[in-house]
Amino acid sequence: MTVSTLARYECEPGDREAVLALLEPARAATIQEAGCLYFHLLLPREAPDHIFLIEGWRSAEDLAAHRTAPHFTEIILGTIARRVRNRSVEICEELASPAPAGSESSSHHQLRSTAR
Secondary structure, eight states, rough: EEEEEEEEEOTTOOOHHHHHHHHHHHHHHHTTTEEEEEEEEEOTTTTTEEEEEEEEEHHHHHHHHHHHIIIIIIIIIIIHHHHEEEEEEEEOOOOEEEETTTSSTTEEEEEEOOOO
């Protein structure tokens, strides 16, 4: 089952650009990892000191491997997590996702069954 992470960084006032510069090598390495489906970096308009990351992983095992990678442990945990005012991360199972572009239902989200 696809796993997504939702991370929120609250930077010190005026420090978002510096944190983004620190984040770039980790982002570049993450998107090259086996199992990384996507990595979205979002900058909220109404919160200029915040950064949101949304990552998609093919499996929980791929996410677990990512969390032991040097770019995660050294850059994210070792540098960025200590620099920002607050960092929160939620791990989520994906329930709905957009249909591929050009498909019959591309304008609608498809729900996946969570029944086990």
